[in-house]
Every structure is written in C-alpha cells, then in structure tokens.
Amino acid sequence: MTALPILYSFRRCPYAIRARLALKHAGIPAELREVALKHKPAAMLTLSPKGTVPVLQLADGSVLEESLDIMHWASSQAVPTQPALRWHTDSTDEQALIALNDGAFKRLLDGYKYATHQSARPAESYRDAAVELFVAPLDQRLRASRYLLGETPTLADLAIVPFIRQFAGVDADWFAAAPLPALRQWRDTLTQSALFVSIMPKRVPWQPGDPVTLL
C-alpha cells in the first residue's frame, strides 16, 4: 500500500504530459518520479515491464500503464471543486481524434522529428503529410470553436496539445509562419495556462530513497 498514487513520468514526453495535466487538473495529489529513459528505475519496470512512461501506481497497488487510462481514471476521481472541464464526452468524434493523434499522426511526427539529411524521406515530407492528415483539419476545427470539441476544453484538448507542442517545436520558425492561426492560438492558450506551466518544472531523475516530490 502506498499513501499517494505514484506517477513515473518524463518531463518532455507528450504521453506523460497528458497524464500530468489530467491528474493536476483533477486535483489529485500524487508523487512524481522523474524517469531518465536510459536508466529506468527497477521499481517502475517491476510494476510495468513494457518500460514506457507514464506509469501510475494507485494507492491500492494497481497499475495504469497507458496515458489514456490515466486520464480516464483521473476524470473519474476529479474533485468537484476543480474548474469545469468536460472530461469525457464519450463521443466518437473525441475518440477518433485521439486515435488519429496517437496513431498515424504520431508516426508522421516521429518521422518529422528524427529524419536526417541521410533519410530516404526528407523531414518536410513527413511534416506536409502530418499537416494534411491532422494538423490542418485541427486548425479548421479551431477556426469554428475555441477548443477541439466546442467552446470549453475537453479531455481531447489535454490529450492532443502535448503532441502539437512537439510538432510545433521541431521547426518553430516554420510553425510560426504556417497558415495555422487558430491552431497556434489554441496551442498558446493551453501551453501558457497556469495548469500547463505547473506541470512542466524541471526535475532531477528520481532515485530510491529520495524524499517525496509532489506533482
């Protein structure tokens, strides 16, 4: 038994960012253990041998090892005093958006991020395919409403914005000039929010015996 849920996390990982956003937004206190991906702690690998972050160990000992499961658990536990977020619309629209983000868009994002001059396919080709598939349609959506599924944020916004942040960061000059004004505004609103800033401080990697650091 542990007193608080324990989140194994990596600061810049978009999956871990969405999990931290959800827990923090839901007002759920948790211990944060920063992980160095090259030196994953044995305690984490024992809980979740697949070795990806985020991993959440609940107070009853059970383990959530998928970021979306952590978001859904957080939404089910949300403290009622927290500001309204339409947590889980359960709409097929929301599920389809997140599935496209985590599937085909994420693969193109990785291609864009990791392409080198030696790659058979240049970075721009991945970027342009990602824009056509996902990024431009998000911008179109956001020209019609402030958030992805309407005028208030939902779980989809918190789940997807860490990936758009990463996409924007690959070539910030290109993103700043791209014909994606509504997407930029949305990215800025969410990533400059007090919630987002509060889950991004730099941490040194956790080691057994360290004092507890709270999320």
Ligand SMILES: N[C@@H](CCC(=O)N[C@@H](CS)C(=O)NCC(=O)O)C(=O)O
């Ligand atoms: N489907 C997983 C994906 C998590 C994931 O791939 N996380 C990356 C970091 S962003 C990771 O831990 N990779 C393992 C590694 O780099 O060793 C989730 O949604 O939680």
